[in-house]
Amino acid sequence: MRSEKACEKMAELTKRYAAYGAERGGLVALCGGLLLGGISALGTWWSSDVVALNLSAWRAFYGNPDGRGDILLPLWLRLTAWVMPFLFLAVSAWLRHRLYMGFGRVKALEVKQPTPNIRIYWGGFLAIVLAILIAMGFGAFKGGNAAGLRLLGECCVGAGFVGAVRVRQPRGDEMALLLLLWGNAGFSFAGTIWLWVPSSWLMALFGLILAIRGLFQHRAFLELRRELEALDPPEAADV
Amino acid sequence: MSDANPDLQPILTLDRTVHEPSRLAILTVLSAAEEVEFLFLQRVTGLSKGNLSSHTQKLEGAGYLETVKAFRGRIPVTSFRITDDGKVALKAYHKQLRALLPEEKKR
Numbered sequence: 193m194r195s196e197k198a199c200e201k202m203a204e205l206t207k208r209y210a211a212y213g214a215e216r217g218g219l220v221a222l223c224g225g226l227l228l229g230g231i232s233a234l235g236t237w238w239s240s241d242v243v244a245l246n247l248s249a250w251r252a253f254y255g256n257p258d259g260r261g262d263i264l265l266p267l268w269l270r271l272t273a274w275v276m277p278f279l280f281l282a283v284s285a286w287l288r289h290r291l292y293m294g295f296g297r298v299k300a301l302e303v304k305q306p307t308p309n310i311r312i313y314w315g316g317f318l319a320i321v322l323a324i325l326i327a328m329g330f331g332a333f334k335g336g337n338a339a340g341l342r343l344l345g346e347c348c349v350g351a352g353f354v355g356a357v358r359v360r361q362p363r364g365d366e367m368a369l370l371l372l373l374w375g376n377a378g379f380s381f382a383g384t385i386w387l388w389v390p391s392s393w394l395m396a397l398f399g400l401i402l403a404i405r406g407l408f409q410h411r412a413f414l415e416l417r418r419e420l421e422a423l424d425p426p427e428a429a430d431v
Numbered sequence: 432m433s434d435a436n437p438d439l440q441p442i443l444t445l446d447r448t449v450h451e452p453s454r455l456a457i458l459t460v461l462s463a464a465e466e467v468e469f470l471f472l473q474r475v476t477g478l479s480k481g482n483l484s485s486h487t488q489k490l491e492g493a494g495y496l497e498t499v500k501a502f503r504g505r506i507p508v509t510s511f512r513i514t515d516d517g518k519v520a521l522k523a524y525h526k527q528l529r530a531l532l533p534e535e536k537k538r
Contacts, residue, residue: 199456202476203459203460203462203463204463206460206463206464206467206471206475207464209471210464295470295474296468296470296471296472296473296474297468297508297510299464299465299467300464301464302465423474423475423477
């Protein structure tokens with residue numbers, strides 16, 4: 193007879209395996225972190241001359257010589273920044289289903305009664321998303337598409353950092369990364385210097401932290417996979 | 432059954448559908464997740480395809496699990512989920528087993 197311990201072990205393996213598919217795909221955070229860190233660093237490096245010029249002239253708060261205070265990145269860099277969130281979505285979906293569910297898909301138990309904390313968090317998050325949409329519409333109406341995009345970028349970066357505080361929530365890291373990538377994309381079209389510099393560095397740092405965190409999670413997953421592989425192979429003959 | 436030693440009664444009343452080791456393993460795995468695919472269940476229980484199919488059919492017959500059939504592209508995928516009756520039966524089985532243990536071995 194299978195001992196109670198063996199049953200516990202099977203249940204524990206199942207729960208851990210299901211969790212990796214649903215919320216803890218380490219490579220997802222690693223890829224997202226590298227994409228975010230890479231694009232932030234690339235944009236910062238590309239615009240470093242303009243930023244340095246403005247900072248040295250104490251124009252950070254007054255705008256560029258053209259009087260608008262915008263950083264205009266080259267088209268290829270702007271397009272890359274806009275491709276990043278889509279790329280991240282595709283990569284994360286692929287990784288979760290292909291890599292983390294290699295032994296068959298397992299759907300994790302649903303949390304039936306969300307705690308008040310989680311409810312407040314999601315309520316706040318939805319309010320931020322709503323604010324983004326309103327700000328976008330308002331900005332586009334008042335100042336044209338560029339202003340709308342700038343507001344979108346600023347709101348997304350803000351929401352991303354709010355999300356980053358709660359990365360321990362299910363898929364919180366993925367959500368925060370996605371928002372920051374959208375924010376970066378918005379900035380790439382119409383970023384103001386005084387927001388651009390600190391945000392870019394923070395985003396690059398945050399991307400690095402999440403990438404390292406993802407690496408450790410992925411290592412834990414590999415350990416789980418080894419445990420699953422070490423289980424007795426299925427019986428050859430039917431009884 | 433009526434001639435049996437009354438001390439053995441708790442053992443004899445164990446739910447035999449759950450008591451079978453393979454079925455106990457299947458129900459245990461299913462109770463730890465919302466829905467489990469055939470492939471994972473096979474891996475974690477170590478059962479062959481035929482055995483797993485036959486045991487899941489018995490459990491489905493008893494109303495302890497339900498089968499979810501779907502397609503991923505052109506590939507048919509079979510998943511299972513434990514029913515409320517299955518959860519109750521598993522819980523009752525654990526309770527009965529614990530009751531059978533001597534006091535010092537109960538947790």
